[in-house]
Amino acid sequence: MTHDSQRYGRRRWVVLGIGLVFLVCAWSLGLSPAGLIPPDATHWERTGNFFAAALDPAFDYEDENVPDDADPIWWKGLKGVFLTLKFAFGAMSLAVPAALVMGFLGSSAWWPEPCGKKLRFFLQTVYGTSRFVMSFLRSIHELIWALLILSAIGMSPLAGMIALALPFSGTLGKVFSELIDEETRDASQSLKAIGHGPLQTFLVGIFPAALPNLITYSFYRFECALRSSAVLGFVGIETIGLYIQLSHEEFYYREVWTYLYLLLGLIILVDFWGAGIRKRLQATGGGCQA
Amino acid sequence: MSAAVQDNRSDRIDALRKTGGGNWFLRISSLLVFSGIAWAWLGSGPLMGRLSAERRWTNFQNFLGELVPSPVRKSGNWSDAFPWAWELIVDEGFVALMTTFGIATAAIILSAVLVTPLLPLASRQLSRLHPFEVWSGKESKAMRMLYRALGPVVRFGFVIARSIPEYLIAFLLLSLLGLQVWPLVLALAIHNLGILGRLWGEVVENAEPDAPQQAIGSGQGRLGAFAGTLFPMSFNRFLIYFFYRWETCVKDATVLGMLGLLTLGKLIALAKGFFWDQMLFYILLGASVILVGDLFSTFLRRKLR
Numbered sequence: 207m208t209h210d211s212q213r214y215g216r217r218r219w220v221v222l223g224i225g226l227v228f229l230v231c232a233w234s235l236g237l238s239p240a241g242l243i244p245p246d247a248t249h250w251e252r253t254g255n256f257f258a259a260a261l262d263p264a265f266d267y268e269d270e271n272v273p274d275d276a277d278p279i280w281w282k283g284l285k286g287v288f289l290t291l292k293f294a295f296g297a298m299s300l301a302v303p304a305a306l307v308m309g310f311l312g313s314s315a316w317w318p319e320p321c322g323k324k325l326r327f328f329l330q331t332v333y334g335t336s337r338f339v340m341s342f343l344r345s346i347h348e349l350i351w352a353l354l355i356l357s358a359i360g361m362s363p364l365a366g367m368i369a370l371a372l373p374f375s376g377t378l379g380k381v382f383s384e385l386i387d388e389e390t391r392d393a394s395q396s397l398k399a400i401g402h403g404p405l406q407t408f409l410v411g412i413f414p415a416a417l418p419n420l421i422t423y424s425f426y427r428f429e430c431a432l433r434s435s436a437v438l439g440f441v442g443i444e445t446i447g448l449y450i451q452l453s454h455e456e457f458y459y460r461e462v463w464t465y466l467y468l469l470l471g472l473i474i475l476v477d478f479w480g481a482g483i484r485k486r487l488q489a490t491g492g493g494c495q496a
Numbered sequence: 497m498s499a500a501v502q503d504n505r506s507d508r509i510d511a512l513r514k515t516g517g518g519n520w521f522l523r524i525s526s527l528l529v530f531s532g533i534a535w536a537w538l539g540s541g542p543l544m545g546r547l548s549a550e551r552r553w554t555n556f557q558n559f560l561g562e563l564v565p566s567p568v569r570k571s572g573n574w575s576d577a578f579p580w581a582w583e584l585i586v587d588e589g590f591v592a593l594m595t596t597f598g599i600a601t602a603a604i605i606l607s608a609v610l611v612t613p614l615l616p617l618a619s620r621q622l623s624r625l626h627p628f629e630v631w632s633g634k635e636s637k638a639m640r641m642l643y644r645a646l647g648p649v650v651r652f653g654f655v656i657a658r659s660i661p662e663y664l665i666a667f668l669l670l671s672l673l674g675l676q677v678w679p680l681v682l683a684l685a686i687h688n689l690g691i692l693g694r695l696w697g698e699v700v701e702n703a704e705p706d707a708p709q710q711a712i713g714s715g716q717g718r719l720g721a722f723a724g725t726l727f728p729m730s731f732n733r734f735l736i737y738f739f740y741r742w743e744t745c746v747k748d749a750t751v752l753g754m755l756g757l758l759t760l761g762k763l764i765a766l767a768k769g770f771f772w773d774q775m776l777f778y779i780l781l782g783a784s785v786i787l788v789g790d791l792f793s794t795f796l797r798r799k800l801r
């Protein structure tokens with residue numbers, strides 16, 4: 207009891223501390239409420255135009271120089287949406303297999319028992335190494351990976367996919383390894399007891415049981431990949447983000463909103479699709495990984 | 497084997513069986529996913545771009561050469577890299593790091609503060625005519641309609657907030673509010689508002705219903721029940737998610753600087769194309785900070801669990 211009440215007694219200090227940290231940050235960044243409104247008349251006008259355009263998205267190009275035989279804007283927008291989807295699919299098809307391998311190496315549920323000292327040391331080295339590789343992969347943002355890879359091998363669809371796949375495989379792998387280790391060990395222990403090897407134990411006793419959680423989480427990451435794939439447009443890869451950037455540079459706000467609505471529609475659709483899959487798979491794990 | 501354990505296991509078997517084949521939704525979904533993957537790889541256009549393979553190889557070799565710190569390239573001695581790196585840190589790197597941290601921290605706190613009052617409105621148990629199935633107060637048609645709409649509207653608001661990538665929000669806000677820190681903070685705060693709304697919302701939904709039920713039954717309002725029971729009960733789990741999102745915010749704040757504010761992202765974008773060695777250094781600096789943040793937040797989350 208005393209322990210619990212002591213624990214709860216700290217809450218007020220945590221809240222106060224967080225408030226204080228916010229004030230310190232705001233002070234050091236020079237955040238003031240005045241910054242929340244547009245600074246001058248041009249920016250006010252721009253803001254007005256921007257939000258007015260939200261109610262009136264473009265159904266035709268605002269640019270008069272677009273040739274008459276060009277695709278209509280909704281078709282171009284849909285194309286952007288499909289390209290965004292394409293990158294996300296391509297990236298995930300690279301990231302999931304890589305993450306399965308790293309997640310397997312970074313989990314301990316399949317280790318043989320009893321385990322000799324030398325073998326244990328070896329397994330722990332493998333475990334530590336793959337954990338480190340996964341942390342490293344996900345500590346660099348996908349946009350930065352994209353900058354690096356585009357500079358290294360030039361602009362191509364494959365480069366975009368690899369740039370997305372690298373950090374995603376790190377995140378997926380970390381969560382996969384945790385999901386694998388959290389799975390109940392009854393089955394794998396029985397299998398070990400009747401003489402199955404580590405790989406058999408994993409494939410028969412652990413992997414099928416963890417599969418619903420793995421699929422649910424992969425699907426969640428697919429939603430994230432869609433968002434990131436849209437953002438890759440800002441480094442020049444042809445997704446809907448590129449169209450948004452180009453229209454925005456010309457102040458064609460109505461076109462921007464057309465693309466934004468299409469992107470929103472896509473992501474919300476996939477969000478609901480994922481919720482449907484989650485419900486039907488009755489996955490239990492994956493709490494901390496939204 | 498005791499009967500309880502036996503029961504438990506057969507439940508598990510049932511659950512696993514249900515997740516097996518035979519569900520049309522899952523079948524169609526997997527078909528869609530696999531055709532999507534096939535289309536991504538086989539669909540239109542050359543995957544490798546238009547450059548020839550030899551050209552790409554020479555480019556790649558040049559690029560690797562440029563990644564070596566410039567003093568080392570001249571003298572061939574790696575010990576010359578240390579003063580070079582130190583200068584980069586003192587010059588701008590440190591300030592950029594602190595700005596990155598500040599933006600991430602301010603943003604995540606802001607979204608936590610904004611999302612808390614929305615949680616009782618979004619809760620499936622509280623935001624209804626009879627919270628926690630307890631009959632309270634007078635019933636009117638208008639109230640019934642209001643409560644039927646309120647929860648779904650707030651939850652859909654969360655979906656929209658988390659659907660727009662933070663980079664895109666920051667890009668748009670920068671052109672409206674001018675070049676300052678607020679657009680980045682707001683962009684991160686809006687995106688994370690949606691995510692915390694979902695994560696914290698789930699914590700509230702899964703909380704033990706006894707205490708809030710008692711509170712409502714003894715005459716407290718919805719807000720009172722939330723502030724008095726649900727919020728304190730869920731506090732530690734809230735913090736776990738809070739730190740998890742903070743960690744992601746640090747990473748995203750780094751990149752948002754590419755839009756032109758002094759975080760590491762700006763330094764990376766400026767160095768790109770001219771000083772590849774500096775770019776790599778800033779990238780690794782950012783990565784190491786995130787690795788440390790990752791360890792710190794893992795440690796905190798483990799402690800709170």
